[in-house]
Amino acid sequence: MHKNFKGIEKTVFGRGAFAQLGDILEERRQDNDKFMFFVVDNYFKGKDLEKKIPAKPQDVVRFIDVDPEEPTTQLIDSLRDEILSKKGLPSGVVGIGGGSIMDIAKAVSLMFTNEGSSTLYQGLNLVKKPGIYHVGVPTISGTGAEVSMTAVLTGPTKKLGLKCEWTVFNQVVLDPDLIASVPRNWWFYTGMDTYIHCIESENGLLNNAYSHSYAEQSLKLCREIYLGPNSGQTPENDDKLMVASLMGGLSLTYSEVGVCHALSYGLSKILGMRHCYANCIAFNHLHDYYAEGVTEFKEMIRKHKIDLPQGLSKDWTDEQITAMANVSYNLPHMWNHAVGPDWKDKVTVKDIEGLFRRL
Amino acid sequence: MHKNFKGIEKTVFGRGAFAQLGDILEERRQDNDKFMFFVVDNYFKGKDLEKKIPAKPQDVVRFIDVDPEEPTTQLIDSLRDEILSKKGLPSGVVGIGGGSIMDIAKAVSLMFTNEGSSTLYQGLNLVKKPGIYHVGVPTISGTGAEVSMTAVLTGPTKKLGLKCEWTVFNQVVLDPDLIASVPRNWWFYTGMDTYIHCIESENGLLNNAYSHSYAEQSLKLCREIYLGPNSGQTPENDDKLMVASLMGGLSLTYSEVGVCHALSYGLSKILGMRHCYANCIAFNHLHDYYAEGVTEFKEMIRKHKIDLPQGLSKDWTDEQITAMANVSYNLPHMWNHAVGPDWKDKVTVKDIEGLFRRL
Numbered sequence: 159m160h161k162n163f164k165g166i167e168k169t170v171f172g173r174g175a176f177a178q179l180g181d182i183l184e185e186r187r188q189d190n191d192k193f194m195f196f197v198v199d200n201y202f203k204g205k206d207l208e209k210k211i212p213a214k215p216q217d218v219v220r221f222i223d224v225d226p227e228e229p230t231t232q233l234i235d236s237l238r239d240e241i242l243s244k245k246g247l248p249s250g251v252v253g254i255g256g257g258s259i260m261d262i263a264k265a266v267s268l269m270f271t272n273e274g275s276s277t278l279y280q281g282l283n284l285v286k287k288p289g290i291y292h293v294g295v296p297t298i299s300g301t302g303a304e305v306s307m308t309a310v311l312t313g314p315t316k317k318l319g320l321k322c323e324w325t326v327f328n329q330v331v332l333d334p335d336l337i338a339s340v341p342r343n344w345w346f347y348t349g350m351d352t353y354i355h356c357i358e359s360e361n362g363l364l365n366n367a368y369s370h371s372y373a374e375q376s377l378k379l380c381r382e383i384y385l386g387p388n389s390g391q392t393p394e395n396d397d398k399l400m401v402a403s404l405m406g407g408l409s410l411t412y413s414e415v416g417v418c419h420a421l422s423y424g425l426s427k428i429l430g431m432r433h434c435y436a437n438c439i440a441f442n443h444l445h446d447y448y449a450e451g452v453t454e455f456k457e458m459i460r461k462h463k464i465d466l467p468q469g470l471s472k473d474w475t476d477e478q479i480t481a482m483a484n485v486s487y488n489l490p491h492m493w494n495h496a497v498g499p500d501w502k503d504k505v506t507v508k509d510i511e512g513l514f515r516r517l
Numbered sequence: 518m519h520k521n522f523k524g525i526e527k528t529v530f531g532r533g534a535f536a537q538l539g540d541i542l543e544e545r546r547q548d549n550d551k552f553m554f555f556v557v558d559n560y561f562k563g564k565d566l567e568k569k570i571p572a573k574p575q576d577v578v579r580f581i582d583v584d585p586e587e588p589t590t591q592l593i594d595s596l597r598d599e600i601l602s603k604k605g606l607p608s609g610v611v612g613i614g615g616g617s618i619m620d621i622a623k624a625v626s627l628m629f630t631n632e633g634s635s636t637l638y639q640g641l642n643l644v645k646k647p648g649i650y651h652v653g654v655p656t657i658s659g660t661g662a663e664v665s666m667t668a669v670l671t672g673p674t675k676k677l678g679l680k681c682e683w684t685v686f687n688q689v690v691l692d693p694d695l696i697a698s699v700p701r702n703w704w705f706y707t708g709m710d711t712y713i714h715c716i717e718s719e720n721g722l723l724n725n726a727y728s729h730s731y732a733e734q735s736l737k738l739c740r741e742i743y744l745g746p747n748s749g750q751t752p753e754n755d756d757k758l759m760v761a762s763l764m765g766g767l768s769l770t771y772s773e774v775g776v777c778h779a780l781s782y783g784l785s786k787i788l789g790m791r792h793c794y795a796n797c798i799a800f801n802h803l804h805d806y807y808a809e810g811v812t813e814f815k816e817m818i819r820k821h822k823i824d825l826p827q828g829l830s831k832d833w834t835d836e837q838i839t840a841m842a843n844v845s846y847n848l849p850h851m852w853n854h855a856v857g858p859d860w861k862d863k864v865t866v867k868d869i870e871g872l873f874r875r876l
Contacts, residue, residue: 159537160529160530160531160533160534160537161529162527162528162529162537162541162688163527163528163529164526164527165524165525165526165527165528166524167523167524167526168521168522168523168524168682169521169522169524170519170520170521170522171519171725171726171727171771172519172725172727172771174519175519178518178519178521182521323527329521334726366530366531366756367530367693367753367756367757367759367760368530368531368756368760371734371738371757371760371761371764372734374734374737375730375731375733375734375737378733378734379730394726397725397726397727398726398730400726401726401727401730402730405730412530412531
């Protein structure tokens with residue numbers, strides 16, 4: 159039984175494509191209660207991009223600070239309840255920002271039409287109805303959230319996505335100009351999310367010709383962006399990074415992430431560490447699992463003089479380490495892909511604690 | 518202004534995926550007049566695949582011989598009129614076959630809801646309403662018709678596609694087992710359609726990071742399938758060819774075909790030559806335009822001992838050659854991409870006649 163996956167409905171790619179957003183939204187402005195709901199990374203408040211958002215007087219533009227924590231079920235529920243009670247049902251939701259903002263836009267689109275708390279829908283195919291029209295405009299590339307069929311949320315008991323075909327964006331606007339001013343360290347951490355997606359996708363059970371073809375090309379682009387003679391933050395590399403992120407995400411359609419993401423979820427859930435950064439912190443010490451990938455990753459770190467702390471675990475309590483290891487252990491689909499169906503014979507919670515102690 | 522393109526809505530990829538078609542169609546069987554319309558390449562009449570088509574008693578299964586000619590506007594109109602008058606509006610159209618069958622399924626889906634002859638809609642965005650649900654199941658890979666937003670038809674005056682976002686399939690089933698028994702020469706000719714798409718996409722004005730990334734990976738797959746140490750018709754290469762065809766098609770989303778396709782359209786329109794074969798006949802002599810690609814193509818021809826006739830033009834009349842050159846010349850988007858905006862200063866109908874005389 160092969161996965162029957164939903165693709166992004168419409169995509170526009172190219173420098174300056176953000177200027178087309180107004181025309182794109184125009185076609186949907188008569189739907190529902192005739193206003194658009196923009197969810198924008200707080201980073202852009204007061205910046206040039208704010209003035210270019212094609213909002214009309216009836217629209218709601220909400221700036222959200224995603225720095226303190228990754229998107230929570232509580233945030234989604236309260237956004238939904240507030241907008242519904244004050245303004246009604248939007249014509250559409252437009253997310254402008256990084257992976258967290260993409261996830262907020264996708265999740266709130268679904269929750270506008272599905273009753274109760276979003277905690278009820280964390281998992282695969284639990285959502286009951288299609289959401290409203292939703293558009294993703296990435297301003298930082300790498301997570302693949304622009305193409306994935308999941309909206310990852312941290313709830314009171316678990317970090318898990320609202321995963322179904324209706325999660326996928328109706329429209330994505332890929333404008334490489336929007337990622338030009340990303341600070342160096344974050345350009346690296348988020349780009350490495352794509353690199354790690356591909357390494358994990360390739361090294362595991364579920365990899366097939368489809369996921370391999372996408373991962374291979376995405377890795378090639380990552381090498382040009384982060385290692386080659388023309389590496390660095392240039393307009394050409396920004397173009398490539400947007401495509402690499404998309405292709406890394408498409409690779410995961412048929413394959414899976416692995417050990418690094420399992421650890422990263424533990425770091426995010428227990429310590430509140432940001433996803434892409436947590437991936438880098440973990441991947442740096444996973445030579446046993448991904449030897450070639452980790453070697454190349456370290457080269458990239460050196461080349462771009464990236465700050466990546468080590469020795470963090472000495473400040474963690476045993477309880478924190480056990481809690482993180484439990485979060486990781488409870489992601490069987492990742493371990494199954496990376497280690498095999500008999501992974502429980504090979505990897506214990508104690509082993510995973512050992513991995514966390516390396517960080 | 519960047520193209521805002523429509524993607525395939527749902528895709529299932531993997532060996533044996535054809536067995537999932539029945540379940541996929543089940544969800545749509547209550548639509549319209551509650552029957553499915555299957556359009557199947559006549560090649561499969563009496564073959565094993567015929568028994569596996571998930572048709573129900575109320576469905577219409579029509580075998581079509583696409584060998585004598587490429588799909589015509591007349592064929593589409595008469596199929597539509599016949600089905601509507603005898604059975605009503607289908608729940609969906611399912612095309613099972615190669616590029617011609619894909620084009621028939623896409624075109625007839627649109628013509629079920631758009632009045633008058635399909636000749637009225639040949640061109641970009643002339644179609645007025647969305648068509649009915651339509652599914653593509655390729656049984657031969659390379660044309661990219663499974664992913665493209667065009668359904669190429671030969672009309673009384675022109676060979677031109679019904680090109681709009683509603684042309685794109687709602688569902689594609691990519692089962693590499695279905696292409697396993699393709700005869701050697703056709704495995705080559707159709708695969709080369711992808712190879713040529715990528716060479717033309719890469720060598721021209723419109724190529725961008727998106728089209729380049731897809732073309733580069735598709736070319737890499739083509740080299741593995743047709744040139745590398747493991748080249749040939751194997752299950753692994755059939756997997757790759759299905760992905761290469763998809764990626765070659767996606768490369769053209771932002772880029773364009775070039776000189777080879779311009780000549781090929783002339784060969785098909787005037788001589789009725791099949792598209793993929795016509796491409797190979799023309800590409801073999803386009804060293805002036807695509808030197809590296811043509812050299813590699815000739816290596817592939819030799820490696821797989823493919824029959825590719827030369828010296829055909831000695832049997833063509835001057836009138837035929839002029840007519841073909843005129844068809845080619847009247848594809849300005851291809852010449853513009855391949856030669857530049859000043860192509861009319863560089864290429865005359867006489868020059869194109871000269872290219873045809875080489876074949």
